[in-house]
């Protein structure tokens with residue numbers, strides 16, 4: 001049953017997985033009233049992240065059913081709380097992975113709330129009022145304004161949605177390694193999927209020499225012709241790997257949550273695993289860094305950079321009737337390069 005938190009008075013239609021069979025079905029539930037710090041967002045689009053599949057199928061054993069997935073949300077503001085100054089009715093906005101944090105720790109106070117140890121996610125999290133959070137596979141969402149970002153006017157709402165998770169996950173390592181708009185570095189991107197193709201776009205837009213490192217030789221043509229990558233390495237070729245000075249590992253499959261990696265000067269081994277021997281890292285003053293999505297301010301910075309360079313995700317738009325089909329295809333990696341659900345569009349099931 002839907003939660004019964006007293007201030008959850010708004011009825012909303014959405015799609016949920018009810019058990020570990022992992023099928024999305026129409027689901028009606030309650031959201032909280034729009035509080036003083038909240039905005040209500042009529043959802044237009046929601047990207048499908050591999051994480052959604054993991055939660056739907058309870059792959060990590062932490063799913064609280066029913067789960068309404070979705071943390072790549074774009075939409076229009078329809079209500080604004082009295083404490084909210086930075087947004088107004090009609091604004092084009094986005095919500096990513098974060099729903100709440102403690103607001104008081106060093107991470108929260110320095111705009112790095114994504115590393116707060118009390119972080120709560122946009123779905124399958126516990127909000128401050130004790131309710132379970134429900135994500136963007138739904139018609140509207142109530143979000144605290146401190147976790148909402150503005151979408152630049154020149155970016156389309158559908159192809160921007162995946163930037164809220166996939167985009168920030170690979171942007172963060174670019175930023176951490178001072179690779180944003182500092183051209184001329186050699187950047188390697190491991191994997192050319194939903195995250196990887198965005199890392200390639202960032203790398204090219206920032207003026208770097210971009211190499212895709214992949215296990216699939218068949219992706220070379222696409223990497224070069226569609227995305228203009230400068231080089232392509234099959235990941236078993238250890239000798240060639242050493243030419244990259246910065247490597248972004250973009251694969252999210254099987255990784256819990258949403259990690260991007262920036263590995264500076266780190267590769268001398270015969271494979272692309274992140275684990276390096278102490279000697280490998282010590283000689284040459286190499287470093288390995290990890291990151292987990294990005295903060296709200298960092299996500300805003302990424303969107304502004306995307307607006308400036310006209311970077312969006314390559315997407316396949318799906319109707320709400322076809323969520324399960326998209327999930328099945330995503331499980332087979334059959335997508336170029338990210339599915340986005342047309343939440344506001346017509347469907348037969350609601």
Ligand SMILES: [Zn+2]
Nearest residue numbers: 049051165258
């Ligand atoms: Zn995600």
Ligand SMILES: [Zn+2]
Nearest residue numbers: 102105108116
């Ligand atoms: Zn905190």
